[in-house]
Amino acid sequence: MKVSDPKNGIQEVLDNSWIFKDFSAEDKVAVAENSSLVRYHSKDILFRQHTRTSHAMYVVSGLVKVYKESGAGHSVTLKIISGNQFVGLDTIYAESEYQYSGSAIVDTIVLIIDFGTFNNLVLSNGRFALDLIRMLSKDSLYIFQRLNSQTHKQLPGRIADVLLYLSEEIFHSYAFEFPLTRHELAELAGTTKESFIRTINEFKHDKIIQLEGRKVEIKSLDIVKILSELG
Amino acid sequence: MKVSDPKNGIQEVLDNSWIFKDFSAEDKVAVAENSSLVRYHSKDILFRQHTRTSHAMYVVSGLVKVYKESGAGHSVTLKIISGNQFVGLDTIYAESEYQYSGSAIVDTIVLIIDFGTFNNLVLSNGRFALDLIRMLSKDSLYIFQRLNSQTHKQLPGRIADVLLYLSEEIFHSYAFEFPLTRHELAELAGTTKESFIRTINEFKHDKIIQLEGRKVEIKSLDIVKILSELG
DNA sequence: GTAACAGGGTGATATAAATCACCTTTTTCT
DNA sequence: AGAAAAAGGTGATTTATATCACCCTGTTAC
Structure with a gap:
């Protein structure tokens, strides 16, 4: 500093x-x-x-x-x-x-x-x-929501939450670059690096998001929101 | 009212x-x-x-x-x-x-x-x-702690947390009466009624607590604290 | 008076996700 | 430049705990 x-x-x-x-x-x-x-x-x-x-x-x-x-x-x-x-x-x-x-x-x-x-x-x-x-x-x-998420939602829902949080609260855009490593993103989703990677790559396969390295773009906001809501 | x-x-x-x-x-x-x-x-x-x-x-x-x-x-x-x-x-x-x-x-x-x-x-x-x-x-x-608990601790640790929370923060005594049903206690521990019952009954069997209906008494505070810390 | 429900409880089974054990690529350090 | 460390990734295995399917008991409702 x-x-x-x-x-x-x-x-x-x-x-x-x-x-x-x-x-x-x-x-x-x-x-x-x-x-x-x-x-x-x-x-x-x-x-x-x-x-x-x-x-x-x-x-x-x-x-x-x-x-x-x-x-x-x-x-x-x-x-x-x-x-x-x-x-x-x-x-x-x-x-x-x-x-x-x-x-x-x-x-x-x-x-x-x-x-x-x-x-x-x-x-x-x-x-x-x-x-x-x-x-x-x-x-x-916000933390109440997180606690609720962590308690009741399973991984895809929590990862959808991370995607929504970063895009809507932090970057104000549905296309952005992860400022964190996969490991750190996992800590934000309350999971492990491995599970995070697997799930986010499934999102990519299902064309819900576009993903190359740290660049992401939410392609199907509706589905991300549904995943977040259904947990 | x-x-x-x-x-x-x-x-x-x-x-x-x-x-x-x-x-x-x-x-x-x-x-x-x-x-x-x-x-x-x-x-x-x-x-x-x-x-x-x-x-x-x-x-x-x-x-x-x-x-x-x-x-x-x-x-x-x-x-x-x-x-x-x-x-x-x-x-x-x-x-x-x-x-x-x-x-x-x-x-x-x-x-x-x-x-x-x-x-x-x-x-x-x-x-x-x-x-x-x-x-x-x-x-x-407090909620940060809860989120941390829910993310990293497994059931026995979370139930130890509930016991400590109720005794230390609410009743100011290690012997007290649950003011909630097992189902509600489970919601405080972030689990299901069944899992809560099983785990708390194990605590009873292991003589960590005394339990009759809704009356509880923490018998081995050290062990409860260790369970809470180790998660 | 008995039906219906809420509360407490147990066992068997299913499953999501952690863990383990790797491998590859990229970045950082000296 | 080359070694070491960090980051990204994959597959197989294990495990904690949710879920399902019940049972019993006591209370509330009609």
Whole structure:
């Protein structure tokens, strides 16, 4: 990681990102003076499970994988964070140690804000607090869906979910490039590399998707949605 | 459901529950004038998935099961809410329709607060907003754990988790009575009634727990914890 | 009063997907 | 450049657990 051109970059973020742009001048100054803009490249770790929490992190651009590691090399990917969202908010508010890890999956710029400053903003700026509550709520609901998926759907349904998640929530296009290895995609679908590969290749054979290496295109959205719904 | 002795009951709740008790006099009045105290009995539904959200609900006493129904009679129980917590906060903040259902599993008293009033409190009372953020965050982390469990642990581990959850988080005792049928417990463990019964009866045979009908007692906490950790 | 249902329970069978054991190709490292 | 490691892939085998098909008991309903 390396710190980029300091103050000017921060000011730009504060003036453009939806969450900060309507802040009062004083609030912007408070953030600007107590944060730093950091650039991570692919595979860099932003924070690691079981280490002490210390800052609030706002992803300016890029993609971050949030995952939980539990003994024996098993991991679950909880979510992918794209630009203009906070990472790790829940864990810094609920525990003194990170309850999951976060790593950049492409080059990523993060605004790292001093926790005390951040917290004072929550206390004094109701609008900001409300926005955070909305974001945390949306996150919760997504994980509820994941839990439901993992509990009741079988593989094809879960893989359809991954395809829909990446296309609709992350890339906003039905043609995109997997930013993750098959192994990591499997962790997002709650399965193993082998099973993921087999199932996605079946999708390809059945012409539901087009697939070459990491390039995918959903060809039959209806079928993907049916697979997701029927589990 | 029936509305109980109105104003006096509400005042008592506001003066005693940790979240409201330090409110200013005006804030308490605002809540008191825009909420009602409702008593549900076991099996009553507080709110149902896919219906419009409208109020904030604070569980004064009792137990509420929060569950997601997905086609074909499959449900997952997301969490059990006990006294002095909000139910459904995330869904009212993120969506216009409930994303899950909530039903009382024992007699339960709920303070139902007008959403507009509630929202104004969030905007004007930073302390309150912060408390909500902390609660939402804790909830999120719990579901992350559940997702991890469901993805990587096999049945004995998940059932150990249910036992630990109920004893440590809900009843605060290693001897308690299941407030749910075996079928519902299975939905909390992400399995079927049959598999739940078999596994819990094995625990009984192995003297890890004592079990008679709905009465359970964890006899060997170490083993339960090991089962939970090893999955 | 007995039918019907919900709850608790058991055994046999089926099956989805994990695991194991490889192989090939591509990328990374020194 | 060449070795080592990571990524992508395939087939055979194993296994945990869902599913099916029941049974019994107690409660609720008409």
